[in-house]
Amino acid sequence: MVKRxxxxxxxxxxxxxxxxxxxxxxxxxxxxxxxPPHTILQERYEILAVQGVGGMGAVxxxxxxxxxxxxxxxxxxxxxxxxxxxxxxxxxxxxxxREANILASLSHPSIPKIFDYFSEGNRSxxxxxxxxxxxxxxxxxxxxxxxxxxxxxxxALQVCDVLAYLHSQKPPVIxxxxxxxxxxxxxxxxxxxxxxxxxxxxxxxxxxxMIGTEGYSPPEQYRGxxxxxxDLYALGATMHxxxxxxxxxxxxxxxxxxxxxxxFNPGVSPEVEAxxxxxxxYDVQDRFASAVEMxxxxxxxxxxxxxxxxxxxxxxxxxxxSLMPQEVTPKWTFTCEDxxxxxxxxxxxxxxxxxxxxxxxxxxxxxxxxxxxxxxDGGIASTPCIYxxxxxxxxxxxxxxxxxxxxxxxxxxxATAGCxxxxxxVEFDHVFFGSDDACLYAVNVQxxxxxxxxxxxxxxxxxxxxANEMVYFGSDDGYIYALDMRSGEVKWKYCTHRRVTSSPAVxxxxxxxxSADGHLYGLHARSGWPVWxxxxxxxVLSSPAVxGDRVYVGSVDGCLYAVDAAxxxxxxxxxxxxxxxxxxxxxNGVVYVGSNDGALHAVEAQQGRGLWRYVTGGPVPxxxxxxxxxxxxxSLDHRVYALPA
Amino acid sequence: xxxxxxxxALRQLFKREKRQPPVEAPGASAPGEKGQQPGPGGLLIGLAxxxxxxxxxxxxxxxxxxxxxxxxxxPPLPVGLFVMADGMGGHARGEQASAFAVRLVASHxxxxxxxxxxxxxxxxxxxxxxxxxxxxxxxxxxAVSRRLPEAGTTLTLALVLGDGVHIxxxxxxxxxxxxxxxxxxxxxxxxxxxxxxxxxxxxPEEVALQRNILYKALGQGPQIExxxxxxxxxxxxxxLLCCDGLWGKVSEARMVDIIDAAPTPDIACQDLVAEANxxxxxxxxxxxLAARGWPLPAxxxxxxxxxxxx
Numbered sequence: 001m002v003k004r005x006x007x008x009x010x011x012x013x014x015x016x017x018x019x020x021x022x023x024x025x026x027x028x029x030x031x032x033x034x035x036p037p038h039t040i041l042q043e044r045y046e047i048l049a050v051q052g053v054g055g056m057g058a059v060x061x062x063x064x065x066x067x068x069x070x071x072x073x074x075x076x077x078x079x080x081x082x083x084x085x086x087x088x089x090x091x092x093x094x095x096x097x098r099e100a101n102i103l104a105s106l107s108h109p110s111i112p113k114i115f116d117y118f119s120e121g122n123r124s125x126x127x128x129x130x131x132x133x134x135x136x137x138x139x140x141x142x143x144x145x146x147x148x149x150x151x152x153x154x155x156a157l158q159v160c161d162v163l164a165y166l167h168s169q170k171p172p173v174i175x176x177x178x179x180x181x182x183x184x185x186x187x188x189x190x191x192x193x194x195x196x197x198x199x200x201x202x203x204x205x206x207x208x209x210m211i212g213t214e215g216y217s218p219p220e221q222y223r224g225x226x227x228x229x230x231d232l233y234a235l236g237a238t239m240h241x242x243x244x245x246x247x248x249x250x251x252x253x254x255x256x257x258x259x260x261x262x263x264f265n266p267g268v269s270p271e272v273e274a275x276x277x278x279x280x281x282y283d284v285q286d287r288f289a290s291a292v293e294m295x296x297x298x299x300x301x302x303x304x305x306x307x308x309x310x311x312x313x314x315x316x317x318x319x320x321x322s323l324m325p326q327e328v329t330p331k332w333t334f335t336c337e338d339x340x341x342x343x344x345x346x347x348x349x350x351x352x353x354x355x356x357x358x359x360x361x362x363x364x365x366x367x368x369x370x371x372x373x374x375x376x377d378g379g380i381a382s383t384p385c386i387y388x389x390x391x392x393x394x395x396x397x398x399x400x401x402x403x404x405x406x407x408x409x410x411x412x413x414x415a416t417a418g419c420x421x422x423x424x425x426v427e428f429d430h431v432f433f434g435s436d437d438a439c440l441y442a443v444n445v446q447x448x449x450x451x452x453x454x455x456x457x458x459x460x461x462x463x464x465x466x467a468n469e470m471v472y473f474g475s476d477d478g479y480i481y482a483l484d485m486r487s488g489e490v491k492w493k494y495c496t497h498r499r500v501t502s503s504p505a506v507x508x509x510x511x512x513x514x515s516a517d518g519h520l521y522g523l524h525a526r527s528g529w530p531v532w533x534x535x536x537x538x539x540v541l542s543s544p545a546v547x548g549d550r551v552y553v554g555s556v557d558g559c560l561y562a563v564d565a566a567x568x569x570x571x572x573x574x575x576x577x578x579x580x581x582x583x584x585x586x587x588n589g590v591v592y593v594g595s596n597d598g599a600l601h602a603v604e605a606q607q608g609r610g611l612w613r614y615v616t617g618g619p620v621p622x623x624x625x626x627x628x629x630x631x632x633x634x635s636l637d638h639r640v641y642a643l644p645a
Numbered sequence: 646x647x648x649x650x651x652x653x654a655l656r657q658l659f660k661r662e663k664r665q666p667p668v669e670a671p672g673a674s675a676p677g678e679k680g681q682q683p684g685p686g687g688l689l690i691g692l693a694x695x696x697x698x699x700x701x702x703x704x705x706x707x708x709x710x711x712x713x714x715x716x717x718x719x720p721p722l723p724v725g726l727f728v729m730a731d732g733m734g735g736h737a738r739g740e741q742a743s744a745f746a747v748r749l750v751a752s753h754x755x756x757x758x759x760x761x762x763x764x765x766x767x768x769x770x771x772x773x774x775x776x777x778x779x780x781x782x783x784x785x786x787x788a789v790s791r792r793l794p795e796a797g798t799t800l801t802l803a804l805v806l807g808d809g810v811h812i813x814x815x816x817x818x819x820x821x822x823x824x825x826x827x828x829x830x831x832x833x834x835x836x837x838x839x840x841x842x843x844x845x846x847x848x849p850e851e852v853a854l855q856r857n858i859l860y861k862a863l864g865q866g867p868q869i870e871x872x873x874x875x876x877x878x879x880x881x882x883x884x885l886l887c888c889d890g891l892w893g894k895v896s897e898a899r900m901v902d903i904i905d906a907a908p909t910p911d912i913a914c915q916d917l918v919a920e921a922n923x924x925x926x927x928x929x930x931x932x933x934l935a936a937r938g939w940p941l942p943a944x945x946x947x948x949x950x951x952x953x954x955x
Contacts, residue, residue, distance in 0.1 A: 214860050219846070222837045222858055249866050253840050282846065509809060509875060522773075524875075527722075527807055531875065532775035567873040568775055 033080065034058045040065070041125060042118055045076055057123065061130060064115075074115060077126040096124050099196045102173060103128070110162045110192050131192050136180035136242065146245040146265040149272050153302050156239050158191040159183065160295035163235065167228040167291060174226045178234035179216040180241055215248035216241075219282055222253075229287045232294055236279030243268055243276075256280045263607055271301035328614045331630060331642045332368030336361065340634025343383040343423075343583070343623040345391075350405070351632060352391050353640055354380025360393050360401070361640075362408060365627065368642060372408030376401060383423040383463070383623070385431070387445055392431055394420025400433055400441070402448060412448030416441065418459060422473075423503070427466040428485070434460025434473060440481075442471070442488060452488035456481065463503035463543070465511075468525055472511055474500025480513055480521070482528060492528030496521070503543035503583070505551075510565065512551050514540025520553050520561070522568050532568025536561060543583035543623070545591070547605065552591050554580025560593050560601070562608055572608030576601050578619065582633075587626035587645060592633075594620025600633050600643065614643055681909045681939060686711025686723040688805065691910030691934040693918045697890060698926030704732040704739035704798075705888050705931035706747040710755075711805075714762060725805035726754060727933050729818050731888040733862070734796030742796035746785040746863050750802060753781035758804075775873050778804065778813035782863065782871045789864035797862040800871075801832065803884050805935065810878045813871045815861050819892055821885040821900075822876055825941040828885070828901045831876055835861035883910070883936035887917070890928035894921040905941060910934040 031053050039047040044065050051059045057078035064072040079096045081089055103114035103126075116127035136155070140147070159178070166173040177195065184192040218233035237248055240256050244264040248256070257280075261273045275297045281287045288294040342354035351365040356379035362371040378396030385392040390402045390411055396419040402411040418436030425432050431445045436459035442451045458476030465472045470491055471483045476499035482491040502514030511525040519533040520540050537557030544553040550571060551563045556579040562571040582594030590611060591603045596619040602611040617637030624633040631645040681689045688711050696703040707729040715721035728751055732743030757777050782800060789796065799816025812820050817834040833839065837858040863869060878884065885900070895903075895917060903920060907913030914932040921930045 214866070219841070247867065250868055250870060252835070252843075253837055253860050254844060282844075509877060522775075524774075524806075524809060526809075529806060530771060530773040531811070532773045566875060568773070569870075 031058065035060065035078070041076065041120060042116075045074065045125075045127060047076065048073075051075065062127075064127075073130045075112070075128040075130045077128060078123055079125075080123045093124065095197055096126070100126055102196050106166070106169070106173070108162055108165050110158060110190060111165075111196075112192060112194060131184050131186060131194065133184045133186040133192065135194075136183045136185055136238075138181075139185060140180055140242060140245060144245065147242045149243065149265075149268045150302070152239050152242045153272060153298050154189075155183065155185070155191045155242075156235060156298055157295055159193065159235055159238075160291045160298070162191075162193045163228070163231050163291035164295070167231070172228055174228060175231050175234075176221070176226050177216075178231055178238055180238055183238070215251065215253065217253075218284075219254055220284055227284070228290065229284050232279045232287050232291060233281075235294070236276045239276050240280065254282060260607070263609060269301065272298070275301045328612050328643055330614075331644060333642070334361070334363055334368040334370070334640045336638050336640070338379070338638060339618070339636040340638060340640055341381045341621050341636070342393075342634060344625055344632040344634065344640065345384045345386055346625065346627045346632065347386045347405070351640070352384040352386065352393075352405075353634055354382060354384060354393055354395075355634075355638075356380065358395070358397075360384060360391070360403065362391075362405070363640065365630070365632070365642070368640070374401070374403050374408050374410070378419065381421045382433075385424040385426055387426040387431070390445070392424040392426065392433075392445075394422060394424060394433055394435075396421065398435070398437075400424060400431070400443065400448075402431075402445070414441065414443050414448045414450065421459075421461045423463040425464050425466055430485075432464040432466060432471050432473075434462060434464065434475070436461070438475070438477070440464065440471065440473060440483065440488075442485075454481075454483055454488040454490075458499065461501045462513075465504040465506050467506040467511075470525075472504040472506060472513075472525070474502060474504065474513055474515070476501065478515075480504070480511075480515075480523065480528075482511075482525070494521075494523055494528045494530065498539075501541045502553075505544050505546050507546040507565065512544040512546060512553075512565070514542060514544060514553055514555075516541065518555070518557075520544060520551065520563060520568075522551075522565070534561070534563050534568045534570065538579065541581045542593075545584045545586050547586040550605070552584040552586060552593075552605075554582060554584060554593055554595075556581065558595075560584060560591065560603060560608075562591070562605070574601070574603045574608045574610060577613075581621045583623035585624050585626055585631075587631075590645065592624040592626060592631050592645070594622055594624060594633055594635075596621070598635075598637075600624060600631070600641070602631075602645075614641070616641060681911065683938075684711045685713040686725040686805065687713075687937065688723070688725045689910045689936045689939045690725075690727075691912070691914040691936075692932065693911070693914035694929070694931040695918045695922065695926075696929050698922050700927075700929060702737075702740060703929045703931075704743055705890070705929045706730045706732070706740070706743035706798075707886070707931050707933055708747050708751050709933050709935065710751070711935075714759065716762060722807055723805070724758070725935055726751060726802070727805075727884065727886050727935055728800070728802040729886045729888060729931055729933060730798045730800045730863070731816065731818050731890075731929070731931070732796060732798040734793065734864075738793050738796035739798065742789050742793050742798040742864055745792065746789055746798050746800050749785040749788055750781040750800065753784055754778070754802075754804065757781075774804070774806070774811050775813075778802065778811060778873060779871060782813055782815065783869060786863050786869040793864060797859075797864040799859070799888065800863045801886055803886060803935070805878060805884070808878055810876050810884060812874045812876070814874075815863050815869060815871045816859055818886065818888045821887070821897075822878070822882060823885055823901065823904060823941075824879075824882045825905055825943055826901060828897050828904075830897075831874060833872060835859055835872075878937055881938050881942040883934055883939075883941065886933040886935075888929065888931045890926075890930035891917055891921050891932055893928065894924040894926070894930070904934070908940070910936050910939055 034050050035047045045062045048061045051061050057080045060076040062076045100117040112129040182195045216234045216237040218230040261268050336355040337357035339356040344351050344353040351363045354360050359373040361373045376395035382394035394400050399413045399415045401413045416435035420435050422434035431443045434440045438456050439453045441453045456475035460475045462474035469485045474480050478497050480494045496515035496517045498516035500515045504513040511523045514520050516539040522532045536555035539556040542554035544551045549565050551565045554560050560574040576595035578595045578597030584591050584593040589605045591605050599613040599615045601613045616635035619636045622634035624631050626645050629645050631643050634640050690709050709727050711725040728747045730743035730746045732739030799818040801814045801818040804811045814832045817836045820831045821828050903916045904913045917932050918930045
């Protein structure tokens with residue numbers, strides 16, 4: 001937290017004497033400016049080790065020499081008052097004295113006892129009860145995953161008890177800095193609330209400077225208002241952090257509702273989530289009236305304790321409640337004679353799709369009834385492209401076909417020297433497509449005559465994308481190419497070192513494409529400069545879909561990813577249960593994608609929550625499309641499905 | 646040294662002086678006369694920094710440089726790098742933090758942008774720009790946190806590559822994109838006030854007093870994640886980087902008027918600083934202006950200003 005006033009800028013961390021992040025150090029490395037071991041303060045406290053260092057001093061483990069017969073360990077909290085600015089120096093001393101006075105007036109088993117307070121030279125010291133344990137933020141950092149709800153609620157109940165005690169003082173004491181770093185978990189399971197450096201005796205209507213920890217502090221605290229319900233907000237923020245393992249200090253303030261707890265930790269019950277969200281209400285009036293009320297709500301929200309609670313039991317519960325599949329029944333299905341890897345296209349109520357039985361099918365999109373089929377001499381993996389009265393499709397027999405949509409008869413075909421698995425794209429009266437003969441073809445769409453072709457060093461299965469008067473595509477030679485649309489001349493190329501089967505999408509200035517090197521790339525479309533790359537755990541053969549400020553793509557690692565389009569940062573990932581080579585499509589806030597687990601998945605686009613999955617009889621590498629509330633997709637079970645979206 | 650002439654023209658604005666010495670225009674012409682010529686990066690650069698009228702030291706630091714990367718077999722690429730930092734932390738710490746951060750960010754970027762170009766063709770292509778930007782800010786964040794634990798700084802950088810600009814940003818210094826008659830803020834302030842406005846919880850006027858609480862600053866907090874964005878930079882457009890000492894004191898409409906009226910980008914910057922001082926000058930004021938063409942060509946566009954008020 002940084003508080004800046006027009007005349008003076010200062011950092012509150014200067015007041016922060018209590019960060020205890022450094023692990024206990026052996027004497028080998030002595031942090032700069034700290035007291036060396038065996039220093040004796042007041043002829044009484046022998047420094048044993050540095051426990052942690054903060055902005056204005058250190059915390060030490062020390063021995064109280066008055067107890068010569070036993071080893072009495074105390075914590076020595078130091079403030080080295082060397083701020084050159086006299087105002088800051090005064091402020092530092094004030095805070096330190098306030099902490100001493102507040103602690104001296106309190107007595108609670110979860111609040112460390114204070115034994116002494118003194119100054120030596122330009123340093124001041126508090127002698128406190130030594131707490132054997134670890135701060136929750138350090139524990140969370142080691143653990144790197146959310147805590148279970150039973151532990152967190154148990155701790156929160158203990159904290160509510162402390163807060164109720166503080167708030168019942170006359171006048172009330174406001175802690176003002178509740179966060180995982182100020183909660184120590186003792187080995188016996190007791191939570192200790194440490195660091196009263198900025199705690200404050202509450203006075204009604206009083207306004208002061210903002211102080212506290214960014215991310216946990218309630219909105220009113222930024223206006224200088226400190227009151228008991230602010231501590232409840234910060235406790236809610238602390239619980240949110242512990243249950244989600246998402247550090248609120250890394251997020252814009254007051255955005256907890258954008259990170260629903262159950263999304264990150266399905267083991268949390270909706271009731272507990274509701275209690276926390278109430279504590280985190282923006283308006284003070286909408287929160288619990290007191291710590292006691294919050295404790296009651298938490299107690300009621302917790303599911304009735306089972307006689308034996310094991311962590312295994314909690315996990316099992318999580319799995320059961322995380323996915324609530326809706327019942328989805330197909331509107332129709334159509335059965336071909338072989339695998340359907342091609343993806344459907346729809347125009348004027350007719351669905352076109354290729355099949356490994358060598359045929360291109362035309363079906364009625366409403367009921368799936370057969371219109372016509374066009375036989376080629378090879379399997380069809382390519383996705384049809386509709387252009388005026390024609391449908392264009394590539395076949396593994398090596399040709400690209402233009403077929404009359406009305407009659408299902410061939411208008412022209414264009415032979416290449418390899419299988420055509422790339423899907424054609426039409427722009428400016430030309431059709432662009434790749435072939436396993438390593439060439440990208442530009443063909444006149446009326447005549448089928450080749451206008452130019454470009455030779456790469458590997459099969460081209462990627463479907464070209466045309467934008468900025470350039471043709472973009474990937475090749476199995478590992479490069480992403482940008483060619484001049486008119487001449488086929490290379491404008492730029494970018495090497496990914498692994499085959500690029502994914503098809504590019506261009507939106508605004510960026511080109512998005514996956515590679516078998518495991519990355520999704522964002523390249524500057526005009527220059528080919530890499531702007532970002534996002535790493536997945538497997539080949540990215542799926543083609544990205546861009547919607548709003550997100551890019552969605554599947555990976556062979558079994559996940560569907562949502563990535564921020566501008567920064568390339570992950571927004572969420574969804575476990576699709578099997579390799580995702582299908583390309584996602586987005587409609588009405590839902591992402592649809594096929595998976596090798598045999599299902600079509602519908603995933604909520606904003607936060608990646610699974611909505612439903614429909615299991616077909618085989619893997620689904622086909623990419624779905626959504627038209628008029630129906631999602632269409634093919635499956636290796638030989639079927640084409642129409643499902644309500 | 647003239648920033649528009651040297652191949653790599655680095656100018657760091659150093660503190661304490663009450664006013665920047667006027668920057669002479671290239672060639673023999675006097676400042677203010679028929680103006681600057683574009684530098685090797687194709688940009689005309691102006692900059693100014695001033696402690697303001699109230700404070701006795703300048704906690705801002707800024708840097709501008711431009712050059713051309715030309716190599717056989719590749720089209721020449723004009724490059725411009727602009728960095729601004731507004732330090733905080735009391736006494737000398739704030740200015741140390743801002744100057745330190747600017748130096749670290751710039752040296753990381755120049756090193757990792759230019760040196761790979763000189764390596765053999767077979768080496769992997771250039772690293773993604775966003776990684777470079779994020780790494781530079783992360784390194785500076787770690788270094789500032791370590792060396793000056795009580796200080797923090799805003800950090801806003803704009804890297805112009807060819808006809809686009811990549812921006813990375815923490816804090817409430819801003820990047821505007823302008824052309825004759827209009828100006829638009831590209832960055833989002835990481836201040837509680839801006840957040841309250843975004844949430845619809847407060848009007849820009851209501852929070853004017855709170856704008857100086859930052860929720861994200863370099864050197865503060867355990868980790869840092871800068872905002873990263875990109876924008877096209879066309880001929881006739883300019884980038885304006887400034888700290889809150891300018892945008893808090895001079896309205897966007899007024900900035901447009903001053904910039905449009907100035908004979909050179911450098912004079913525009915000086916005039917902006919002077920206006921902020923006329924309006925109180927309570928804070929340090931720093932401005933960098935990098936224009937693709939000057940004087941700005943007339944545009945048939947209504948004046949549009951961004952959502953941010955002063």
